[in-house]
Amino acid sequence: MNKTLLCITLALALACRREAPSQPPAQRPLEVSAPAGARVPVEVDGEGYHPARIKAPAGARLTLVFRRTTDETCGQQVQFPSLNVRHDLPLNQPVEVAVTVPASGSLGFTCGMNMYQGSVLVQ
Numbered sequence: 791m792n793k794t795l796l797c798i799t800l801a802l803a804l805a806c807r808r809e810a811p812s813q814p815p816a817q818r819p820l821e822v823s824a825p826a827g828a829r830v831p832v833e834v835d836g837e838g839y840h841p842a843r844i845k846a847p848a849g850a851r852l853t854l855v856f857r858r859t860t861d862e863t864c865g866q867q868v869q870f871p872s873l874n875v876r877h878d879l880p881l882n883q884p885v886e887v888a889v890t891v892p893a894s895g896s897l898g899f900t901c902g903m904n905m906y907q908g909s910v911l912v913q
């Protein structure tokens with residue numbers, strides 16, 4: 791059952807990627823580029839964030855959609871220290887976080903214990 795769902799999910803993900811040539815072909819890229827207004831799925835597993843680096847134009851608004859896919863992780867929360875924002879990440883439930891890409895540099899996010907690191911960067 792889980793394997794079937796995984797296959798369907800992978801098939802859909804691959805189909806979507808084919809329509810978005812700017813995305814690298816890797817199955818779980820470390821870094822992605824997103825256009826302004828994009829919804830960017832971010833998986834949280836036992837190894838951290840996938841992708842961990844999200845690039846977009848300065849000032850663009852993005853919706854990061856975090857989904858924690860395992861309990862074997864300390865990623866039960868995600869926080870944006872510079873925004874003083876913290877969200878719980880229930881297992882397998884998408885959690886949307888709206889962010890604005892900074893004019894320069896990066897907007898960092900981490901797990902609740904500051905072990906997993908991710909960032910939103912100017913493209």
Ligand SMILES: [Cu+2]
Binds near residue numbers: 902903906
């Ligand atoms: Cu942690």
